[in-house]
Amino acid sequence: MTGTPMDETGADAPHVPVLLAEVLDALQPIEGGVFVDGTFGAGGYTRALLAAGARLVVAIDRDPTAIAAGRALEAEMAGRLKLVHGAFSDLDAHAAAAGASPVDGVVLDIGVSSMQLDEAERGFSFRNDGPLDMRMSLDGPSAADVVNAMDGRDIALILKLYGEERQAGRIAKAIVAARAAEPLTRTRDLVRVIEKVLGAKRFGEAHPATRTFQAIRIYVNRELDQLVDALAAAERLLPDGGRLAVVTFHSLEDRIVKRFVQDRSRTVAQGSRHLPEATLPPATFRLIEKGAVEPGEAECARNPRARSAKLRFATRTTATARPLDGQALGLPMFQPSVRRA
The missing domain is CATH 1.10.150.170 (Putative methyltransferase TM0872, insert domain)
Known part of the structure; x- marks a missing residue:
């Protein structure tokens, strides 16, 4: 999925993967590497990883139209690309089923795709009239x-x-x-x-x-729940030295990713003089950059959809993956009632 902010500025811009150079720098793809693109979309990151010499890319998307559009590329790559129609929250299971082991990196591009916004019949856009749908998986x-x-x-x-x-x-x-x-x-x-x-x-x-x-x-689309589950799946999947790169487009997504990488890389307890020192579990990730990487002026000028993008990335350690508390990461807790007004 080539994510995009929801103000839809520059809606006629081409399907350009945001922060592409920065994502590749974060993942540092090597010849013969194995990668998971959890949000295939128009295939921008996948194509770049294949061009960098990846032996295998497992590319996942909930949207059946994105998978159908990528079949020609899959055939062209002759076994180097495996497309999976499914949720990126299960990316570890999808990677295992595709025979991707060990995995060198995982990339996630969160949010609605440019293609989905530009297709009025999908109902994502307030600029173009269409059925009030918005379902990424079409069900x-x-x-x-x-x-x-x-x-x-x-x-x-x-x-x-x-x-x-x-x-x-x-x-x-x-x-x-x-x-x-x-x-x-x-x-x-x-x-x-x-x-x-x-x-x-x-x-x-x-x-x-x-x-x-x-x-x-x-x-x-349960997008934030899916994001939390995908982060946990990436933690389970990546081996020591494996890299995780996540591009977000609004504060709710970025807050979850930020808290995840901070929590999983923390080695010093955050306490006070009133509380005893806490024993922290071993860090499962090492931060490569403490803050988020944002697109430069030149990219935002070329592609206005990039202007709210943020990239956060980290490297996996040898520590065992542990349970993830979505609420602690800022996942809103909402349970609909049975009433109808």
Whole structure:
């Protein structure tokens, strides 16, 4: 998946993998290496790893259209590329099934892909009208199911937790009122409701529907849960010296990745004079860069979708993988009610 921020600026930009040079520097691909691309998308990172001499790349995507589009490349690579239709949260199992061992690196590019945004029929974009869908895997409940069937208080909580939308309550009330007259089935239906509450887009500002669309998309696809599970799977999969590189596009994703690499690389307990020293488990990763790597001005000028991207990466140690607490990483805890407003 070639991730992209959700303000959709530069929506006509080509499908360019963000921070490509920086990701390759983080992974340091070697001739004959084995890699897992957990978010195949348009295949940008996969192609670069193959060009760098990888012996095998296992590329995973939930979206069947992305897998179908990559079959020609898979055939061309004659065994060096194995495409897997599945969730990257199970990347360790997918790698094992594909015979990828040991693995030299894992790359994850989190978020909705450029291809999904640009295809109106997928319903991810508020710029182009289409069915209110947003399902990456094309199955399960859709965005239309969320806005038309969920309790208004639950909708508000989704917008607040997953979109950090300050006007979540007002938007949710407007959605409930609008659907009482007629179901919201198109992206333009939802955009109109939001614009009635927040006003139309102003020049130089993000579209008012940005946070609502982001929140519903994340909820529908369980994106943050999937990310936490993928980080745990990468920890289980990577051997000593294996490298993990993760590109994120908004604060919720980046917060989870940041806390993960900090927690897993910590060697000194964070305590106080009031608490006894804690014994830390052995670090499972070594940080290569303490902070996030961001795209430069030149890349943002070429590809406006890159401007909110952040790359974090680390190297695996010999320590045994351990259970992961998603809530400690900042994973929102949400359980929908059975009520309907």
